[in-house]
Amino acid sequence: MASDEIDFANASKTGEIPSFNGDEKAKATDFANYFCSYAQLYHQKQMLVDHVRMAAYHSAIMGNSLVFKDKVVMDVGTGSGILAVWAAKAGAKRVYAVEYTEMSKHAEKVMEANGVSDVVTVIRGAVEDVVLPREDFATDGENDTQCVDIIVSEWMGYFLLRESMLDSLIRARDKFLKPRTGLMFPSHCTMYVAPITDEEERYQSCAEYANTMQDWSQFVETTKSTYGVDMSCLEAPFDREQNEYYLLSSKWAELVSTQ
Numbered sequence: 001m002a003s004d005e006i007d008f009a010n011a012s013k014t015g016e017i018p019s020f021n022g023d024e025k026a027k028a029t030d031f032a033n034y035f036c037s038y039a040q041l042y043h044q045k046q047m048l049v050d051h052v053r054m055a056a057y058h059s060a061i062m063g064n065s066l067v068f069k070d071k072v073v074m075d076v077g078t079g080s081g082i083l084a085v086w087a088a089k090a091g092a093k094r095v096y097a098v099e100y101t102e103m104s105k106h107a108e109k110v111m112e113a114n115g116v117s118d119v120v121t122v123i124r125g126a127v128e129d130v131v132l133p134r135e136d137f138a139t140d141g142e143n144d145t146q147c148v149d150i151i152v153s154e155w156m157g158y159f160l161l162r163e164s165m166l167d168s169l170i171r172a173r174d175k176f177l178k179p180r181t182g183l184m185f186p187s188h189c190t191m192y193v194a195p196i197t198d199e200e201e202r203y204q205s206c207a208e209y210a211n212t213m214q215d216w217s218q219f220v221e222t223t224k225s226t227y228g229v230d231m232s233c234l235e236a237p238f239d240r241e242q243n244e245y246y247l248l249s250s251k252w253a254e255l256v257s258t259q
Contacts, residue, residue, distance in 0.1 A: 081107035088116035
């Protein structure tokens with residue numbers, strides 16, 4: 001079993017994460033396509049019924065109330081706002097719940113319903129563009145935006161990195177988190193990789209590969225007899241393409257842990 005631990009509390013701050021560039025319209029379109037599902041309560045509910053995930057965050061926040069007491073907290077990608085509620089209940093003096101989508105409207109209602117709207121400020125926008133109130137600005141930061149004591153975020157996707165939210169989290173860290181005393185929840189993640197043998201899956205993949213190549217042969221014959229064009233010259237690159245897809249690629253659904 002091999003593992004690769006990611007320490008994003010101390011990840012490189014020298015430009016490894018690309019910045020937003022290019023046409024603003026293209027950026028807006030890209031953001032809209034990425035965030036559209038997060039604006040749906042159905043999608044939020046799917047995350048909230050994940051007991052393992054919920055229990056881990058609840059324990060980390062509520063079990064460290066002395067750490068959160070009187071602190072300024074930022075929740076990056078707050079969604080329904082549940083982490084922000086817990087941070088407030090754990091004793092934070094101010095919580096900034098940042099959410100890009102219209103889910104921010106629902107988050108505001110959740111704050112009111114749970115009696116923490118006086119502590120939690122829901123901010124709609126990309127965390128890269130957020131400007132915090134000056135009264136919370138610290139004096140020990142490297143710049144006058146580094147006023148946040150703790151960043152909480154539920155950013156993980158399938159196989160940890162699929163949803164690519166880590167980029168925004170690191171930008172938020174660099175922009176807002178106090179450099180010497182700031183904390184991140186979570187601060188580390190570990191990816192595990194292990195080789196496996198699955199003969200049934202291998203047999204099925206080989207059969208699908210063979211069927212695909214047989215279909216290609218029929219395609220070549222039909223194209224030549226019907227349209228007078230010989231496509232057989234492309235058999236070798238097609239073979240390499242399908243070989244890589246069926247025999248050399250893992251299926252993400254087979255890699256997801258059931259634990």
